[in-house]
Every structure is written in C-alpha cells, then in structure tokens.
Amino acid sequence: MAATETETTTTSPKTVGVAPLPPDPKVSRSKLRRHLLVWVPAGVVLTIVLACFVGPLIFPLAPPVGGNVLESALPPGTPGHPLGTDVNGNDVLSRLLHGGRSSLIVGITVNVIGLTIGGTVGAISAYLGGKSDSLIMRALDVLIAFPSLVLLVVLAQILGPSLPNTILALTAFSIPAVSRVSRSATLRVMNMPYLQAAELSGSPGWRILLRHVVPNIAPQLTTYAMLGMGLVIVTEGALSFLGLGIPAPRPSWGNMIYDAQQSMSATPMLVLWPAVALLLTVLSFNMLGENVRDEVTGK
Template identity: 60%
Template structure:
C-alpha cells in the first residue's frame, strides 16, 4: 500500500505576517502621534476658530473645561488654555526643529570635512569640539541663555551651538568608515572635487545616522527648552510655550492642576513619539 508523507511543519507565513505587522506598527504609532501633535498645533488654529493666546479677559479667569468658547477653560489671566497649548506647542516644536536642523547642518559638515581631509584639519576641529564637550552643556546653555536674554531666537542659538559637537562626532565616525570604500576611492582617483565628494557621495550615506540622532535629539531639545522657559530663560511670557505654561501653572497647582497637566502631557507625548521614532529608525537603518 502506498504511503502519503504528511508535512512535518506548517509554513511560517503567519509569524512573518505578525513581524511585518509589528514593523508597521512600531513606525506608524510615533508617526501618527507626531502627525496629531503637529496638526493640532499648526493646522487647528488655521482651520478652526481659536481665541488669541494672550490678552484674555480677566473677568473670565479660571473657567472650567468645556466652558462656552473655551474647550479647556481659562487660566488666572483669562487666557484660553487650549489656544495657549496649541501656540505653546508651535513655539516648542519650532525650537526643537530649528536646533536640530542647525546642529545637523553645522555639525554634520564639520565632522565630514574633518574626517575626509584628516591631518591637521581633523586635529584642530576635533580638539575644539572636545573642549566644548568637556564642559557641562546644560550649565553653559543656561549661562548663554541668560547672557543673551530670554527669546525664541536666543534659545535656538544657545541650544544649537551646543548640539554641534554631538552631530560632528557622528558625522566624523560615519565618514571614516566610508572614506576607504571602493566607490569613494574611485571617485577620488577620477579627480572629483572635494565639495562634490562631500555633498554627492558622503552626504547621502551619512544622512541616515544624522537623521536618526536628530529624532532622538528632538525630545531632548524640547525638554531643555521647556526647562529654560520654566526658569524664565527661554521664551518669555506672555508668549506661550509648554515650559512657561508649566511654570505659570504651578502657582495655582492646588486649585487648578490642569494648568500644569495639559502642557506636561503634551510635552510627554511629543518627546515619547520622537524617541520611539528615533529608536525605530536606528533599528531599521542599522540592520540594512
């Protein structure tokens, strides 16, 4: 009698589907959170009727949530909390994006030039950056912010200046790995100019590491900006930011804790989303 061989194992299609689904989720969740935060902060005031974040009526101070015309109520100055939360998010996000863009461009360029040229150029650039890294950056940031005065532009400049060394180190390490690759050697032997080597051959290959670090750095910068604003050295009141909203809300924490809860929650969700996105991108690009 003929025998029929039964399969000893089922196909592994289901686990692969689960892994694929999880890969989409780990990227989709932080992107969805960031889309929600950016959309609320930048698009909501354009498409919906939102009160001005400053210049509120003192007679309408400390209104509870869901009061007519005030979704999250008002603060002790009569300003709409929802409006201040959205405009404060704009300030915090602009600082975070601007600092990381400036740090990426300046630090990425310095690190790539330093590693590609080598020799005395590399030694001088890296020793200067080592001196900056040796100092406690947060203390120096506080000192610089205090000397320049509280404003959004000064906050961006102070934070961007101290983010350059970290970006430069990452860029330099990536460039050193790529400098001896066959395509780089071939481009060099063909007489390609230095600027073309840097921007056409090096930049696209070191960009993933720099972008990943910038995603992780976004959360750090937003937290530091919040701390500076909390201390009165960041974005000055009455202009809102999440940091100075928390600082102002602590005065009436026992009576109206929501004045601290809402900006703290917005800060937490935004930082969490950037950190999750950065970790996901690092895992994917490191496994390429």
Template identity: 60%
Template sequence: MAVVESASGAPTTGPPARSRTRDLQITLPAVAIAMIGAACFLGPLVLPIPAPTGGSVLESYLPSFSAGHPLGTDPNGNDILSRILHGGRSSLIITLAVNGLGLVIGGALGALSGHLGGIADTVIMRVLDVLIAFPSLVLVLAVAQSLGPSRTNTILALTFFSVPAFARISRAATLRLREQPFMAAAELCGTSSGRILLRHLAPNVLPQLITFAMLGMGIIIVIEGALSFLGLGIPMPAPSWGNMIAQGQQSLSATPMLVVWPCVALFVTVLAFNLLGESLRSRWSGR
C-alpha cells in the same frame, strides 16, 4: 513580496510579520507627530478658540470643559487650549530650527573633519571637544542668560548644544566610509573633495544624522521647556509649555490642570519623537 505558509500549510504571499511590525512602529509615531504638528499650526486657524493672550481676568481660572474654553483658562483669563497649541508651535519651530542647524553645521564639520584628517581633523574635533567638556545644560543656561529670553536667542543657545553631537556622529560615519572601495575609487579618479562630500558621503551619512535628529527632537523640546520654565526661553505673555508649567505651579494645589495639560502635551510629543527615532535607528541598522 515574500512567500509564507498559512496554518494549513498552503503557501500564501504577504510581507513578513517582522517587516509589518517595523512599518507599524514607524507609522504610528509618525502619524502622531503629524497630528501634533497639524493641531499646533492649523488648529488655531480652523478651531473656534480665542487668541492665546489678551484674555479677561473676569474669566480667570475657569475649569476644564467650560463653555468656549475646552481646557479652561489661566490666571489671566487666557484660553489654555489656545496657549497649548501656540506654545506647541513655538516648541516645534525651535526644535526644527535647532536640529536643522545642528545637522547642517555639525554634519558638515564632522564629514569635513573625517574626510580631510590630519591637522584639520585635530583642530576641528578639539574645538568641539571643548564644547562637549562643558555640562550641556549649564552651557545652554549660560548662553541663554547672556543673550536674553527670546525665540531667536533660544535657538542660538540650543544650537551650541546640538552641533558637537552631530559632528561626532558625522565624523564617525565618515571614517567608516573612508575604508569602502567606492571612496578609494572616487579619490583615484581625481574627484574633488567637495564632490566626494556631496555625492558620496552625504547620502550615506544623512540617515544616521536624521535618526539622531529624531531622537534629539525630544531632548530639545524638554530643554526648551526647561529654559522657558526658568524664564530664559520664550518670555511671557507669549505661550510656551515651559512657562505655562511655571505659571501653573504657583497655584498647583488649587488648580492642578493648569500644569497637567501642558505636561501631557509635552509628554506625548517627546514620546512620539523618541519612538520614531528609535524605530528609524532599528530600521536603518538592520536590527
């Protein structure tokens, strides 16, 4: 614990103000994300809200704060709060799966490419460069269109978008680590490539990949919402923030809250992930 002086000049003990600010910058968005996750995964189990589908048309277009429907209902009489929570669950599952696959596959390819070098490095990176050369959203749309709308196909389509980015970050970090003395010592001791990758490279590369994954969470959520908005992600009547916005924009002038509520959920979630990712980047970079 650092020793600092009070206003009167007497020394006091306490963490530096800058450290406390950094901790707060990480804690606040992390708590927000935890609350969003708890609401989406546990909310439908404990809150007295109806199912996200199967509503009655007799209760369609109920306004916000109606009895039994805190955020109102959609054109089919489905509860908007229930659909937002279930849609958030789908978005978080897709985002975690895409970033998890991107981190594992892309991280492994980048580390392997940077560690082996030579022909292996050239082949792996040129293949990834081909994927990066395509406009990302166009590539995702093409893959999603060819596979068809579903949660699994959305994950596969978005994984094409994430793997090359993770691989390049992992390779760059691996190339920097190759110059470190502990890497040279491990190679001189005859340590196998697999052990070097797992015991020496992975712990040092992983923080950078996790930081990028946090920033990528928001991007993936937005792209998943765009795919669902276009009818290429989560198909109706299953809830998704994207298809809820698409449904609401058909009657935007008469019932704007059908669009406002899922947009607010999307905005808050993406903002929380971006703030957490930026705070982690600052912490691990020492800024």
C-alpha cells in the same frame, strides 16, 4: 526511425510546478510589529504638528493672550473654552497649541541648523584627516567636556530670554554632538570602494562630499536628529520654566507650567495639560527615532 528520434529529441519534458511555501506567520508578525513601531509614533508626531500649526487656523479658538480676567480659571468644558481658561482668562487650548508651535519651531530650527553646520564640520574633518581632523575634534571635545546644562543656562542668561536667543543657545550645544556623529559616519563611508574610485578618478573634494558622502550619512544624521528633537524640546521647556527661554506673554509649554505652578493646588489641570503634551511629544519623537534607527541598521 529517424523521424522518431527527431521527435524524441525535440520533445521537451513536462515541468512539474512547485507550490510556493506559505509565508511564515512569525516573520509576518515581526514585520507588522516593526512597521507599527515606526508608523504609530510617526502618526502621533504628525497629529501634534498639524494640531499646533494648522489647528488655530481652522478652529475658531480665542487668542492665546489678552484674555478677560473676569473669565479666569474657568473649568474644562466651558462653552467657548474646551479646556477652560488660566488665571489670566486666556484660553488654555489656544495657549497649548500656540505653545506647542513655539516648542516645535525651536526643536526643528535647532536640529536643522545643527545638522547643517555640525554635519558639514564632521564630514570635512573626517575627509581631511590627519592634523586637521585632530585639531577640529579636540576643539569639539573641549566644548563637550563642559557641563552642558550649566553653560546653557549661563549663555541663555547672557543672551536674554527670547525665541531667537533660545534657538541660538541650544544650537551652540547641538553642533559638537552632531559633528561627532557625522565624523563617525563619514569614516565608515571613506573605506567604501566607490569613494576610493571617485578619489582616483580625480573628482574634487567638494564633489565627493556632496555626491558620495552626504547621501550615505544622511540616514544616520536623520535618525539622530529625531532623537535630538525630544532632548531639544525638553531643554527648551526647562529654560522657559526657569524664565530663560521663551518669555511671556508668548506661550510655550515650559512657561505654561511655570505660570500654573503658583496655583497648582487650586487648578492642577493648568499644569497637567502642557506637561502631558510635552511628555507625549518627546516620547513620540524618541520612539520614532529609535525605531527608524533600528530599521536603518537592520536590527
């Protein structure tokens, strides 16, 4: 009898397996759609970057300047000139890729400098708080209050048309906007328990900013930079179109459109190629930035 009771108590009941629920097709489609909205524009951006920076090194293209005038305005499909030539006999495809390189260099450099300086100023302003924060923000508000395009044209006119001056002029107007985004993100981080614990532990301010603040505001600043890439590229194109950005003979999409407008009725494709490249690049950066922002914020 005792043995029977022991066997009864030691015998464990059989567990009945529960079949997992099948995945919800609506959720799967939603995730796939979100992934596509990020990876498709990212793939387009990567393709454009590789084409502009690596393409001229791999494919045997003609130089972007110094073309033969006797070969001017050749139609697309001409042997040796897939997209034809412009009125000066320069290969359009070569100028398109080199012009994209110039525009991307401006966009990337302006955003990197703007993120570095503006992000630092905004984070320090929010961390210090009080009168220092108010003073820094009022100075930035003064810069933002002025019509940016008008001041940008004036500054570009004063500095003169060149690639470094174009980068400098655009950077001067990207820093205030980035600073406000950085300050807003830092203020949200300041209320987190781990940051308050770091302050109570006696960590110096620079260490708290580098170790706790910067990693947590980096996603917001990165998504803002992606959205800013399109704006910077469009603005650079506008300055180059007005003759205040990257000067000829160095190609950019803006000065290519400006040069081609004089013969637009006879050769409309010379305007269409850089315009489509500019539109596709800006649209891809904007879509990528918006969708990455939605992924970060969980929308």
